[in-house]
Each structure stands twice: as structure tokens, then as C-alpha cells.
Amino acid sequence: MELGTAIRERRSIRKFKPLDVPQDVIREILDQARWSPSWGNTQPWEFYVLTGQALAKFKEMNLEKPAAGVPPSPDVPMPENWPATxxxxxxExxxxxxTTLGIKREDKASRDLYSMDMVLLFGAPCLLLACVSRDNVVEYPMLDIGLICQNICLLAHDKGLGTCLMxxxxxxxxxxxxxxxxxxxxRVIVGIALGYPDLDFPLNNFARIRAEISEFVHWVE
Ligand SMILES: Cc1cc2nc3c(=O)[nH]c(=O)nc-3n(C[C@H](O)[C@H](O)[C@H](O)COP(=O)(O)O)c2cc1C
Known part of the structure; x- marks a missing residue:
């Protein structure tokens, strides 16, 4: 796949087919992604690949905790206050x-069902957990993790797989x-749900929005 096309067409997948991804394919993606850049070639990332029984246990836990009212305590704090834009x-x-799912804002039951689908990773048969050692006290490893995660998503897309950073x-x-x-x-930084995308599902098709470059690029001459 041409690189620009891969970047443009990769999108977050929010419904996966109930099909396992062969371990060889996951291995190949990670083998290519390890050539991602990192600060001083430190390669601070580690990945835990959950499938089968381990993934089933994960999903059970990720569903039960919020249902029992357990407050999340992520290793990377969630933003509380954001700039207005x-x-x-x-x-949005x-x-x-x-809107894509046809759910009205006040329909809490349907919104809860969607949240449930999300904590169950939209049916993904594989979860990659990106981790970084707590010994890394600087912020650069977060950038490094981002770089390799994007490459994983692009490589997966190139192979006809879908991903959702989560x-x-x-x-x-x-x-x-x-x-x-x-x-x-x-520290467990982020998850990547991985699997074969259900391309007919509306959430995998809605038009996505991006700011124009004039909104975020400053030309300095
Ligand atoms: C660090 C990070 C965490 C994310 N977490 C979630 C998540 O928990 N659930 C979800 O549905 N999408 C999640 N996303 C996907 C974003 O919503 C998505 O990348 C964004 O809306 C742009 O859409 P696109 O990936 O389809 O281009 C996450 C993305 C990133 C980079």
C-alpha cells in the first residue's frame, strides 16, 4: 500500500470480526514496527500481546470494574481540563x-451498551498493551510509544487488519x-485492539474530520 494512502485510510476500527489473527501475522507487524525511531535509540517500549484465555479474563475485568462502580486509575492520567478547541x-x-449509531443523547441505555462494547474492545480478538518502565522519568518515552503504536496501526492496516488505540x-x-x-x-500506557475489521459496520465508515493545516502550522521565514 502506498504510504500516503495508508496514512489517510487508516482509521480507528470499532467493530471487529470474530476471527483470530494468526500469531505469525502479529509477530511480523511487531518485527517491522521495531524499526520505529526513539529518543537516542533507547527503544523504551514493551508490548504484552493478549489473546485467548488471557484476553477473555481481561475483557471480563474491564467490564466488571466499571459496572461495580470502581473508579479508573490509569497509569497515564486522563485529561480533566482541555483548551476549548x-x-x-x-x-464532536x-x-x-x-449519530452514526442512531443513538439519541438522552438514551442512556443505548449509550451504556456502546460503552460496554468499547470496554470489550469492540470484539477484537487481540489486545496489544504498550508499556514503559517506571525508571523512565522523562516524557520522551511517551512520544516513542506513540511512534511505534502508529507504525503498528499502519502495518496492520497494510495487511488488511484493523486497529483501535484505546x-x-x-x-x-x-x-x-x-x-x-x-x-x-x-506503566501500562495504551492498548491497541487488533483484528479483522467489519467494514460494513457504520462506525467503521463515518466521515472523519481533521483541521486544515492553516489551523495548526505556523510558517516562519
Ligand atoms: C492515545 C489514544 C487513546 C484512544 N482511546 C480510545 C478509546 O478508548 N476508545 C475509542 O473508541 N477510541 C480511542 N482512540 C481513537 C481516537 O478516538 C481516534 O484516533 C480519533 O478519533 C481519530 O480517528 P481515527 O483514528 O479514526 O482517524 C484513542 C486514540 C489515541 C491516540
């Missing part, structure tokens, strides 16, 4: 998702560490 974009995404997959890191045998000294 960003907040508007975030709100929420609106588009609900903060909703890392809300309960203590329980995740137990399920995936992740040592205490590693």
Missing part, C-alpha cells in the same frame, strides 16, 4: 459516534498487571 473536537467525536483498555492497570503478569515497575 480540543474539547470541541472531542465532543462523541456526537458523530452517537485508553479505555488501560483504565485498571493493577488488574491488568495481574492478568498479564506485567511487573509493578512498568
Amino acid at each position: 480540543l474539547k470541541t473536537r472531542y465532543t 467525536l462523541g456526537k458523530v459516534v452517537l 485508553a479505555a483498555a488501560v483504565r485498571y492497570p493493577a488488574a491488568i498487571r495481574e492478568i498479564a503478569a506485567i511487573p509493578e515497575n512498568k
Whole structure:
């Protein structure tokens, strides 16, 4: 796939087919993604790949915790206050998702069903958990994680797979560490749901919005 096309066409997948991804394919993606850049070639990332029983346990936990009213305590804090423009974009995404699914804002039962689908990773048969050691006290590893995660998403797209980067997959890191045998000294940064996309599902098709470059690029001569 041509690179520009891959970047333009990759999108977050929010419904996966109930089909396992062969381990060889996941391995190949990670083998290519390891050539991602990182600060001083430090390669601070580690990935835990959950499938099968481990993923089933994860999904059960990720569903039960919010249902039981357990407040999330992610290793990477969720933003509380955002600049107005960003907040508007975030709100717009929420609106588009609900409209695409035909859910009215006041229909709490349907919104709850959608949230449930999300914590169950939209049916993905595989979850990659990106982790960084707590010994890394600077912010650069976050950038490095972002770089390799994007490459993973692009490589997956190139192979006909779908991904969704997910903060909703890392809300309960203590329980995740137990399920995936992740040592205490590693921060669980973000999840990547991986699987074969159900391309007919409306949420995998709605028109996405991006700011024009005039809104975020400053030419300095
Ligand atoms: C760090 C990060 C966390 C995200 N977490 C979620 C999530 O929990 N649930 C979700 O549906 N999408 C999540 N997304 C996907 C974004 O909503 C998506 O990338 C954005 O709306 C742009 O759409 P696109 O990926 O389809 O181009 C996340 C993306 C990033 C980069």
C-alpha cells in the first residue's frame, strides 16, 4: 500500500470480526514496527500481546470494574481540563459516534451498551498493551510509544487488519498487571485492539474530520 494512502485510510476500527489473527501475522507487524525511531535509540517500549484465555479474563475485568462502580486509575492520567478547541473536537467525536449509531443523547441505555462494547474492545480478538518502565522519568518515552503504536496501526492496516488505540483498555492497570503478569515497575500506557475489521459496520465508515493545516502550522521565514 502506498504510504500516503495508508496514512489517510487508516482509521480507528470499532467493530471487529470474530476471527483470530494468526500469531505469525502479529509477530511480523511487531518485527517491522521495531524499526520505529526513539529518543537516542533507547527503544523504551514493551508490548504484552493478549489473546485467548488471557484476553477473555481481561475483557471480563474491564467490564466488571466499571459496572461495580470502581473508579479508573490509569497509569497515564486522563485529561480533566482541555483548551476549548480540543474539547470541541472531542465532543464532536462523541456526537458523530452517537449519530452514526442512531443513538439519541438522552438514551442512556443505548449509550451504556456502546460503552460496554468499547470496554470489550469492540470484539477484537487481540489486545496489544504498550508499556514503559517506571525508571523512565522523562516524557520522551511517551512520544516513542506513540511512534511505534502508529507504525503498528499502519502495518496492520497494510495487511488488511484493523486497529483501535484505546485508553479505555488501560483504565485498571493493577488488574491488568495481574492478568498479564506485567511487573509493578512498568506503566501500562495504551492498548491497541487488533483484528479483522467489519467494514460494513457504520462506525467503521463515518466521515472523519481533521483541521486544515492553516489551523495548526505556523510558517516562519
Ligand atoms: C492515545 C489514544 C487513546 C484512544 N482511546 C480510545 C478509546 O478508548 N476508545 C475509542 O473508541 N477510541 C480511542 N482512540 C481513537 C481516537 O478516538 C481516534 O484516533 C480519533 O478519533 C481519530 O480517528 P481515527 O483514528 O479514526 O482517524 C484513542 C486514540 C489515541 C491516540
